[in-house]
Amino acid sequence: MSTRRYPYSSVSPEEFHKWLSALICVLNSVYFLLNMAILQKLGIGGVQLTVAVFGGYCFYKSSNGLYRPWHSYTLLVLLTLNILLSIAIMELVAGATYWGLALPFWYYSLFGLRKGFVFSAVIVLLCAVVIFLRTDTNIFMPYRTVFNFTLVYCSIWLVCHVYEVQRQKTSAFLHSLALQDDLTNLKNRHALKADFRAIHKNFQSIHMLIIDIDHFKHINDKYGHDIGDTVLTKVADLLMQSTQVKEIYRLGGEEFVILLKDISDEEAQERAEKIRKTIELGIFFSHNEPIKLTVSIGISSLRPEHEFTDFLRSADEKLYQAKHEGRNRVCS
Known part of the structure; x- marks a missing residue:
């Protein structure tokens, strides 16, 4: 059956x-x-x-x-x-x-x-x-x-x-x-857990990227939540276009996660930098007023002893480091 x-x-x-x-x-x-x-x-x-x-x-x-x-x-x-x-x-x-x-x-x-x-x-x-x-x-x-x-x-x-x-x-x-996330049509946190278990069985090398939009609360406060939702949708589209992978998730709020399989630490760093630059160069319009965005990215490399929560926590710690060091940067 x-x-x-x-x-x-x-x-x-x-x-x-x-x-x-x-x-x-x-x-x-x-x-x-x-x-x-x-x-x-x-x-x-x-x-x-x-x-x-x-x-x-x-x-x-x-x-x-x-x-x-x-x-x-x-x-x-x-x-x-x-x-x-x-x-x-x-x-x-x-x-x-x-x-x-x-x-x-x-x-x-x-x-x-x-x-x-x-x-x-x-x-x-x-x-x-x-x-x-x-x-x-x-x-x-x-x-x-x-x-x-x-x-x-x-x-x-x-x-x-x-x-x-x-x-x-x-x-x-x-x-x-x-x-599925209803707003961006990306996969959600539940899908991330399920996919991680499946990927973990078949791939030795996995990198997790946590991407957080810098000062997103300011966008919601200044332009309203409708514009904030539009920005999130646009960021999701840019992530799909710039990475060409299926394992992209909205973790919640303004945080996104990408899983990268069978690549080196250097390649993971390069892809994260490409994402950061793509977002930084992008222009998001609100009633003809341009909105500029930057993102901070934390990278975690899967270790043999890592469970899902450990893997996520490691990437989250690197994201916190990127924000602490001034935002609009990648830390691994």
Whole structure:
């Protein structure tokens, strides 16, 4: 199963698998007892016992934090085979076909849009064939039964598909809200933490630049917060243009962070100087009145013992040094 991000309002596949496995365990235990004790259907009863035992196993593993993706695939394969065998062996009036209608919902909930679509398409064909072979031999009955089942199945399948498409769009939107700064459209502090963990695993050399706009409070006080927001947006644009990297973040207020990968200390210093000069030479207009800006930059080089907070604190200390030494400078 592919790893998918879910908003807090959505149930994860792992949680859904846990409770579905419990439900499958209980239901198949009941059907096993009925088929063995009353109907004497030993073959299907054995299959249902297998499904019940594996469902209980999956629930136990999930409850103890030991979930694995193959649990979901195996559970749904066993459950699907159980339903198909029940349709093929039991009389149609017993209603085993009704359980087939629940399969699209389970497929989409556990496996997502693409696999849910493929699995649902395969199963509707298999169910249609089995039902056709099991219906009355009257010339019209097989076609009518298959037609009605397929129509209902496809209606449920369509609802599941549309819901999953909408859920993924909502999830992506909420994810972007959580990791993106609304004003500048840069990544935010939460994204910085997440990206640092990912980058730390794949790159040995990482430099962090903390960039702070000098005397930004004076701009807000003189021109107003609307102009201040415009300045922040313009600075964000200049940072993206001058660095050509994706790892640019608004830390908060007038502070920005850039992560640079696999470069030397000298190269990090040169890039920071380029940013400083770009901002210094830029002109920001407010009602045709030019606004000049400068920035102070602190550089931190990642050490083996550094965690995220240590890395950030080290760069922040260098930023404080740059401000203490007169601003509009780079310290590393």
